[in-house]
Amino acid sequence: MQTVFSIGVDALAYGMVLFVISxxxxxxxxxxxxxxxxxxxxxxxxxxxxxYAARDLGLAYAVAVMLAVFGTILxxxxxxxxxxxxxxxxxxxxxxxxxxxxxxxxxxxANYVFGPTLxxxxxxxxxxxxxxxxxxxxxxxRLFVIACGAAVALGxxxxxxxxxxxxxxxxxxxxxxxxxxxxxxxxxxxxVSFAVAVGLAAFGGVVGAELLPIEPYYAxxxxxxxxxxxxVGGAGSIPGALAACLLLGAIDVTxxxxxxxxxxxxxxxAVILVVCVFPRGLMGRAQ
Amino acid sequence: xxxxxxxxxxxxxxxxxxxLIALVGLAGYWLFPDNxxxxxxxxxxxxxxxxxxxxxxxxxxASLGQGALxxxxxxxxxxxxxxxxxxxxxxxxxxxxAGAIMGLLMGAIMLRAHGLPQLVLSIAIVQLLxxxxxxxxxxxxGSDGLSGMSPAPLFGVFEFDLWGRSAxxxxxxxxxxxFAVLRFVTRSPFGMVCRGxxxxxxxxxxxxxxxxxxxxxxxxxxxxxxxxxxxxxxxATQVVGLDSVSFEVSANALVMLVxxxxxxxxxxxxxxxIFMALEHVVAAINPFHWMTLVGAVLIAIVLFAPRGLSGxxxxxxxxxxxxxxxxxR
Numbered sequence: 001m002q003t004v005f006s007i008g009v010d011a012l013a014y015g016m017v018l019f020v021i022s023x024x025x026x027x028x029x030x031x032x033x034x035x036x037x038x039x040x041x042x043x044x045x046x047x048x049x050x051x052y053a054a055r056d057l058g059l060a061y062a063v064a065v066m067l068a069v070f071g072t073i074l075x076x077x078x079x080x081x082x083x084x085x086x087x088x089x090x091x092x093x094x095x096x097x098x099x100x101x102x103x104x105x106x107x108x109x110a111n112y113v114f115g116p117t118l119x120x121x122x123x124x125x126x127x128x129x130x131x132x133x134x135x136x137x138x139x140x141x142r143l144f145v146i147a148c149g150a151a152v153a154l155g156x157x158x159x160x161x162x163x164x165x166x167x168x169x170x171x172x173x174x175x176x177x178x179x180x181x182x183x184x185x186x187x188x189x190x191x192v193s194f195a196v197a198v199g200l201a202a203f204g205g206v207v208g209a210e211l212l213p214i215e216p217y218y219a220x221x222x223x224x225x226x227x228x229x230x231x232v233g234g235a236g237s238i239p240g241a242l243a244a245c246l247l248l249g250a251i252d253v254t255x256x257x258x259x260x261x262x263x264x265x266x267x268x269x270a271v272i273l274v275v276c277v278f279p280r281g282l283m284g285r286a287q
Numbered sequence: 288x289x290x291x292x293x294x295x296x297x298x299x300x301x302x303x304x305x306x307l308i309a310l311v312g313l314a315g316y317w318l319f320p321d322n323x324x325x326x327x328x329x330x331x332x333x334x335x336x337x338x339x340x341x342x343x344x345x346x347x348x349a350s351l352g353q354g355a356l357x358x359x360x361x362x363x364x365x366x367x368x369x370x371x372x373x374x375x376x377x378x379x380x381x382x383x384x385a386g387a388i389m390g391l392l393m394g395a396i397m398l399r400a401h402g403l404p405q406l407v408l409s410i411a412i413v414q415l416l417x418x419x420x421x422x423x424x425x426x427x428x429g430s431d432g433l434s435g436m437s438p439a440p441l442f443g444v445f446e447f448d449l450w451g452r453s454a455x456x457x458x459x460x461x462x463x464x465x466f467a468v469l470r471f472v473t474r475s476p477f478g479m480v481c482r483g484x485x486x487x488x489x490x491x492x493x494x495x496x497x498x499x500x501x502x503x504x505x506x507x508x509x510x511x512x513x514x515x516x517x518x519x520x521x522x523a524t525q526v527v528g529l530d531s532v533s534f535e536v537s538a539n540a541l542v543m544l545v546x547x548x549x550x551x552x553x554x555x556x557x558x559x560x561i562f563m564a565l566e567h568v569v570a571a572i573n574p575f576h577w578m579t580l581v582g583a584v585l586i587a588i589v590l591f592a593p594r595g596l597s598g599x600x601x602x603x604x605x606x607x608x609x610x611x612x613x614x615x616r
Contacts (some may be wrong), residue, residue: 077546092403094593097542097545100542103310112575265418268414272396272412
């Protein structure tokens with residue numbers, strides 16, 4: 001029973017981290033049709049900034065998180081302007097190459113600047129203590145991560161379904177040319193959603209640093225995981241991404257607890273099965 | 288059969304190309320006698336990149352999982368060799384067979400999807416095999432690698448010695464044969480249909496051609512070639528590591544292909560040689576500088592030379608000859 005419970009909490013926390021990081025990827029992929037393999041690199045940059053701010057400068061955790069999110073967005077803007085703009089609407093292979101190239105560069109530079117060691121982000125006291133739920137105690141950090149994931153999901157749902165900007169965003173996803181003809185500034189929509197996506201990636205990278213540790217190969221190691229999650233969920237679909245993250249997170253964590261020497265075997269088996277049965281993802285739209 | 292002038296000219300050009308490859312290969316043999324093990328690895332990876340070109344360049348199916356086919360050939364040859372089948376030619380055939388079967392499986396799975404899910408499937412397959420090879424350590428040696436092979440002398444005469452001379456020449460011969468066959472395959476009506484499917488699938492299906500079996504056939508051919516590459520690596524190094532079936536190998540193969548030029552068999556060779564030579568030099572100094580360099584090169588290719596080195600050279604040559612033609616008029 002204890003095992004089942006701790007697997008459940010860990011799976012939920014892991015799934016939420018995956019969700020926070022990859023939802024931005026899902027939105028940009030659904031909106032701009034860019035296969036962005038460099039998304040994990042932005043999460044890594046966020047982690048590095050937070051680590052630098054909290055550990056080396058001694059700033060508070062909340063400040064470090066804010067710095068990480070906005071710092072990463074600042075770094076991402078010129079990258080989007082100069083590089084991503086060129087591959088919108090190009091074949092997938094071109095996009096894959098461009099974004100793998102960006103990932104490799106980020107890895108090389110991160111190692112040059114910060115060194116090859118693991119970076120920790122010191123969490124405040126309140127997150128380190130275990131929390132009693134009456135019948136079990138759980139790590140407060142896990143609960144915090146789960147709460148963050150739920151908050152991001154709700155916030156995004158409200159942002160996309162209930163605000164005027166969300167209407168424009170959905171219109172641009174469905175038919176960019178028609179939305180532009182009706183007076184939606186698709187360029188602005190693209191830029192804002194790219195910034196939000198990158199900010200969320202950085203946020204997820206910082207919050208999930210205990211589960212996905214920050215090191216130079218982070219971008220490459222989890223790149224595939226994020227891409228897989230988006231593809232399984234269906235690009236552009238928030239409930240799909242949430243379902244995919246919770247499902248794959250649960251499978252991965254359960255397999256790691258019960259049959260640790262199989263590694264990621266069951267994770268990728270599940271991916272192949274899901275993609276074969278639902279080639280457009282769990283909740284992807286027909287094209 | 289009477290041969291038209293243009294057909295005989297292409298055959299002549301192919302013979303010239305093969306002679307050029309053989310010449311460069313032999314030059315490598317004479318110039319770098321101490322680095323033959325590395326050069327053999329270049330040849331084995333060149334086979335992998337050629338096989339990837341068949342899928343990406345001729346069928347337009349983006350794949351980041353070609354290492355699955357390469358690794359299948361390497362492990363099949365390695366396991367067969369450990370269990371007493373030591374004839375190198377037979378081992379290459381075993382690797383080719385294993386690669387072909389894996390290609391059939393992989394194609395059957397990958398061709399169910401399109402676009403991003405297809406790419407993800409290719410990654411998932413190679414990762415799955417990686418984990419499986421790691422888990423089945425009693426057969427594959429797991430993360431320690433499979434060792435203890437001792438291939439018999441080639442044709443019963445040429446020993447696979449420490450200097451790797453016979454391994455290199457064997458690999459070079461294999462590459463020449465495969466290259467000649469692939470020139471033939473890509474120019475056959477079947478190859479043309481594949482190309483057509485890449486350019487305009489709708490139009491090809493309107494011609495009454497069903498894409499799935501055609502692409503699957505190309506996957507099997509590609510698996511055969513990749514499997515031979517893996518088997519060659521297994522014979523030459525006498526070790527099969529987990530890294531032969533990995534995402535990194537697959538991604539690197541794609542980078543080499545793009546560097547050389549997609550849809551060009553020569554491009555695959557040029558890209559492999561340049562990439563691996565650079566890696567040999569730069570990665571020895573600092574592996575992370577190497578990653579930055581590869582990343583920058585990739586970005587530069589996408590921005591400035593989308594057709595790769597061979598495509599850009601072609602374009603340059605065409606521009607130069609056109610200028611000369613204009614000047615001569």
